[in-house]
Amino acid sequence: MGLDTATGLNSLGFPKPPQETRVVVAMSGGVDSSVVAAKLKSEGYDVIGVTLQLYDHGAALAKKGACCAGIDIHDARRVAEEMGFPHYVLDYENIFQDAVIDEFADSYLAGATPVPCIRCNERVKFKDLLETAKDLDADCMATGHYIQRKMGENGPELHCAADANRDQSYFLFSTTPEQLAFLRFPLGHLASKAETRALAAEYGLAVADKPDSQDICFVPNGDYASVIEKLRPGAAEPGEIVHADGRILGTHTGVIHYTIGQRRGLGIGGLSEPLYVVKLDVDAKQVIVGPKQMLSTRRVPIREINWLGEGNFTDRESYEISVKVRSTRPPREAILRPISETEAEVELLTPEEGISPGQACVFYETGDSRILGGGWIWRGH
Structure with missing residues (x-):
């Protein structure tokens, strides 16, 4: 694949052949970013793969042999070897700890429901990694996100993925216009994840059947409470379950075990109306409950x-x-x-x-x- 005869641009939007266009691909080790790298390499682009080591799973969980991150790095490196392009692993553990994990713990303890994946895109991938791509003289950086970048009258616009079930726009809203000018999302137009896996098989990638990761990367099995306990000792201290009208209804084992909107598992049965968690007061160690309309x-x-x-x-x-x-x-x-x-x-x-x-x-x-x-x-x- 070369230049589009109508526009004079290659598939990444540059007025030069793919061979003269350098693209850094952010590789997580999963099937999506692996397909992006393989696809661009097969189209003739000058591809460099970069994988971020964001945390040491073993240390985060205080147990040995839990290093999923190591497997992902290995998988990304293997794709680069199979397709014949350079691959670098960058240690971003300190940045990730400061920019993502600490805020995650603090906002969770403040009764919020944090979304650390957005902060990671905003403060790590699309900031520091993007700068690294520029240091490598890349023309652009590509990721495996399911979102579309379209050229509008006033420059590049961000659009939802063609496949609504895979759309990741919620996690990428903080992408700035300047970043958008440099970013590319080659999978956003695909109709389904099955298409991505078919491409992975076509390129002979070993990750073609690798399952999608469902959890926040540093919160295995969705067990927020155990991660928060390790990050913020003392957060699991018991306290009172209090009705919004001031009545004390019972006790709890720690605010971190509750979320806004929760109804089940409150341990305060025998009441005439169903009650929901409407607020978490970390300072007072109180879980405040009330009727549904308060939500x-x-x-x-x-x-x-x-x-x-x-x-x-x-x-x-x-x-x-x-x-x-x-x-x-x-x-x-x-x-x-x-x-x-x-x-x-x-x-x-x-x-x-x-x-x-x-x-x-x-x-x-x-x-x-x-x-x-x-x-x-x-x-x-």
Whole structure:
């Protein structure tokens, strides 16, 4: 594959042959990023694979022989050897600890529901790794994320993946326009994950059948509590379960074992109404419960906004958009009202339940696949 005869551009959007285009591929060791690297190499690009060592699983879990990260690095290196391109492993453990893990622990203990994958993209992959790619004289950096980059009238735009089931837009809203200019997402247009695996088989990659990782990389088996206990000793101290009206209903074994919106496993049976966790007060060691309607939220305060729409964010008093307040929920119609360049209030046309500080709120153009940016939910109702 060479240049598009109509545009004079190669498949990554550069006006030169693939052989003269250097691309750094962020390789996690999984099938997605492996396929990206193999695909670009087979198209003739000058590919360099880079894998980040973000944490030592053994140390994180205080037990030996738990180094999943080592397997992933091995798998990435093997793909590079099979396809014949250079591969580097960069030790980013300290950066990852400071930029992602510590904040994850602190915000979890503050009763939030953190999304560390967004912070990792924002503060590690698309910041430090992107700078490394530029140091390697790369023309661009490619990743295996399921999201699309499309050229609009005013430059590159971020769009949802063609396969809604794989779409990762919720985790990439904080990508800046400057980063977007340098990034490429070669899998975003694929109709299904099956297509990716078929490509992996076509390229003869050993990772073709490797299962997808479901968990946060440093939280194996989704066991948040045990990781938080190791990171923040004392966080599992017992305390009281308190009704929103002030009644003490029972005791708990540690705030870290509860999440906003939780109903089951509270251990306070025999009450006339179903109760839900509506707030976590870490300082007072209290789990506060109340009726379901207390979970409904219509107005959501947002800060640290990254704007990917047209013009300055504050050019308009309000925007009619759609928003996602959880990665697993479909976008819902809302009104976005800027307060400053980085702060806003979102008014949901239909109230949502279980919105908690520390989650992301991602903005979408209503009826379109374009991502307009997003921000962080930062306090209760």
